[in-house]
Amino acid sequence: MLLPNLSRENYSTTKTLLTRARRRITTSMKMRFFTDVGLILFVQLFAKLINFIYIIYLARYVGAEDFGYLNLVLSVIIIFDAVGDIGMTRFMLREASIDIERGRAFAAALLPFRLSLAAAANALVMLFFWTFDFQSIVLQLVAVIAFSLYFTALASFLEALLQSRSHFSNISFAHLCLALVQVGTGAVVIAMKGDILVIAVTFVISNIVYAGILYRGVCQLGIVVWPRRDLAVVLSAIPKAAPYALIFCLFIVSSRIELIMLGWFHSGQGLGLYSIAARMMDAAAVAPLAVGTVLSPRFIQLHDNRHSELADLYAWVFRIVLVLSVLGAILGTELGAPIMTFLLSRSFAGVDDLILILFAVYPFAAIYYLNLALLLGAGEQRPTVVLVMLLVGIQILCSLMIIPPLGAEGAALAFGLSMVIAAVVSTIFVYWKYVRKADLLYASFPAVVAVLPTAWLVFRNGREIDIERDIAGILLYCAISLLLTWRFKLRIPT
Structure with a gap:
């Protein structure tokens, strides 16, 4: 009778230990979820707050009509940026979430192709506004802001690599700097009585800084991405x-x-x-x-x-x-x-x-x-x-x-x-x-x-x-x- 009793005791002890371990893991997962969400949410809400205060002041400064034109241009450029991505960023996020080395290899092969698509998107967005005969101020805004497509293309790849490893602190810091640079340079332009075209330049500058900070975060993780030409990988990924x-x-x-x-x-x-x-x-x-x-x-x-x-x-x-x-x-x-x-x-x-x-x-x-x-x-x-x-x-x-x-x-x-x-x-x-x-x-x-x-x-x-x-x-x-x-x-x- 000793062995069966001992087996039941061992089973009971094991079950208790597993239950406690599960509770600890569940609690840890909850804490990590709320920490990650809280970090991103706090930083982005803070960034949105200062950006929104700036947007209100900008709207008062340029007037309802010019502000509407600026937002129209930004909205269309975002669409062309998405078209130029052709799903590469999300595909790379999936691959890197499963295997970071595979994700890094895809990033190295796909980056030159993605930058080429950014150049094509730059030309197409200008052609779009010119074809439909928008006002001259709209065409000038497009010519300036579309240049940021190159840097958003690079940033999207870098952010996907960081997201796959759940390094949301680097992503949050980059978003915060993006907002601070945009607001800071915009405030300087407004203080110097610059026009809406100079305001448009600040969007390009902020995206350059954003991509640079994400690149620094990827390097800190030890992920080295050397761009290389590999048509076979590109064709298999499309x-x-x-x-x-x-x-x-x-x-x-x-x-x-x-x-x-x-x-x-x-x-x-x-x-x-x-x-x-x-x-x-x-x-x-x-x-x-x-x-x-x-x-x-x-x-x-x-x-x-x-x-x-x-x-x-x-x-x-x-x-x-x-x-x-x-x-x-x-x-x-x-x-x-x-x-x-x-x-x-x-x-x-x-x-x-x-x-x-x-x-x-x-x-x-x-x-x-x-x-x-x-x-x-x-x-x-x-x-x-x-x-x-x-x-x-x-x-x-x-x-x-x-x-x-x-x-x-x-x-x-x-x-x-x-x-x-x-x-x-x-x-x-x-x-x-x-x-x-x-x-x-x-x-x-x-x-x-x-x-x-x-x-x-x-x-x-x-x-x-x-x-x-x-x-x-x-x-x-x-x-x-x-x-x-x-x-x-x-x-x-x-």
Whole structure:
């Protein structure tokens, strides 16, 4: 009887040790997740804050019309930058997340090809604006800012290598320096009464600094990338990278399509109004994008053969993103519009209505961005390509129907409608395709329950600001959502 008893004791002891180890690993993973997300979020929010203050001052300095032209040029150049990447950066991130040496080898072979594509994108973006007979000031802005395409191409490769190794401190520092250099050089130009073209030069300078800091971070990791010509590697990588290229281009187009459509049908003040409101939304999008950035390598690893853990991770992060994005929507709709109305000049009258519409759909946009991060981690990208093409097609259709008659307000409404559709459809697709074991209703419970009494308390008197009522509403939401999150816990994989 001694041996069986000893076996049971050993089994019990082993089980206890494994349980404790699992708890420690889970706690460690949670701490690392929140540390990485917190670092990126803090740095990027700080960078966005100082950049946003600068943008407000810049908008007042150059006026609504020139500010609208500047944002139009930047938006189109971002699209051409995405086209020039042809999915190489995302493909390299996937390869480096699995094997850093393989990722380094691909980076060395693909970098010369990527810089050649940047040169082609530079020429094409200038041809685009010239062909459609834009104003001369727009063509001059394009000629200056398009030069930054070479440095964004280099930076994207370097950032992918750092992201694959989860070195988010280097990435965060580079983003911070990008904002500080842009704001610092822009402030000098404004102090010296420079015009909008000199302001455009500051975007090029900041991207040069950004690429330099990322290169320093890669070197500190001991990753040496010597560019080399290898046509065979390039040709083998293009078919694998093509789905990522299409998805990324569609995502960039979807984030800028309303602004481009508005610039096509309505120029002048309306373009400036929507530009400043969209800038606020871009700043708010930092939070879900930071979560997606941190989790991208983990999503890639779990996609291959661990769908059960992928479902647990997705449900856990889905809850966090939903709780925080609903809080962001409350803050943005109640406080964002009055603050911006106070800060901007009279030429931006009407921007408060646009901000209200955009932030009302912020939770839907946040969930959509999270879904894209998960989908891009899959090995098979054809279903994702079809989904994103469908959603962007719906977004373009909404823009064509709503923007021509309604102008800037129509652009905000088109964005809102398309984000609601995108969030719902992509969540259903993710659940059906990858995470059927995830209990998303259970994950949504804290945010949905908490928002109902909060919305009644905060918005019962319309858009009138009541500081005491607003603070009480925000505290009520935080208390209810945190209590329910603690009470109805979700499992996170190790």
